[in-house]
Amino acid sequence: MRTVWAMCFCLCAALPARAQQTYITGTDALGLIEFSELSLNDMVEGGCWTEGERIKTKTRLMFQQKGLQVIDYKAAFYGYDVVLSELTALGVRTKAGICAVNAEFRVVTRSFSNIGTTFYNDSYTAVGMVELFSSNTLLTGAGDLDDELDRFFDRAVSEFLAKRYFARGSDSVIAFRTDNPSTGRPPMPFSDYQSFADIENGSQ
Template identity: 30%
Template sequence: MKIIENKVVRMRRKNYKGEMMRGFNAIKALAVFALSGVSCFTLAQEQPVRYIGVDDSLGLLHNVHVNVFDDVDGGCWTNVDAVENRVISKLEQAGVRTYDEHLAFYNGFSALLSVSALGYRDGSSTCIGYLTYDIKKLADTEFNRANDEPFSVKVVGVIYEKGQLLSGGGNLNDRLLSQVDSWTDELIAKIYKGRRQGDVAHLIEAMQDLTEEPLTEVRFQELLEEAMSSE
């Protein structure tokens, strides 16, 4: 069990560090992009800022990049695609757009959802695994779009997190699917609850472009190259 716990910590640090670096690179690129005269959003200036906290910020989520990590050996997890499809289906039905590629910005309205499992089959043919499920946002974000009232979503890092140790004979397929199913239902409930919060509802109403597709990392790089080449 201790081996699994240590490997889980290392895996999650590696995944989180990689996504943080990706977020920082996007922020650097945005600075260059802004200097070229292209503005992605307006920062709030010289007005009292209204802050949206971690729990309520879940209500802002409209776009989610879904990433599933399978590090389970011994044939203990063979329905990875079914688990991923279940998450995507539930989020889409709840009105949250899902993507299988990196987005340019993981801000107030976009986040990274990671489902990770690490496990093995022991000497008695019992499958043992640890499942993690989390939502990350990689940038502090300020919006000045709600009737000129500045809003700030001051959260960087994990904004929703779950973990569970699982074991059993045969494989862990049913247990993994059931657990992910339950956490996704809970996440959706928190998103709906957050959207009823006053500041969140006010900001969503003011952001008319939320119906538009978010920039993917690939498309952002293309726009950046176009902007730089036109100078």
């Protein structure tokens, strides 16, 4: 009887541990971001905002100071490590001379979800943009709103970078990085991917 139990124990001990599913929340996912495109959407008229490019340059510097690398090209693939950061302002000067500007800073990435399969095991995939962070405001004033927009974007970008910093210390992100160390390699440019795809299609 003792022999039977000993054999059973040995067999059980040899079995692999049950796979564990770890979930990384949206907030903690900020800690996975390594690279970002940075775009400026300046849709302000009437001289209400004249420093869009300066704010973009300032944001780039803030990113780099916190170890978030800015890429100057469209990435071939997005994920939670490669994102798009957008500085957006839309506004006009009214007939009364008042400036009204809606400003937003947001960070988004592309998401792929398998939503089903066919009889032949082909898959259906839903593709969409996922918003990881956003902050917006509505500003008004008699003169230009350069100072107000500068303060808004500074606060919004600083808040995002602070959340990213704290997320990098979360248990789930640390565990992920332990199992999946960062390579530090910049993402493939979309232009390179397109050239490769054209070559492949031409060879068929």
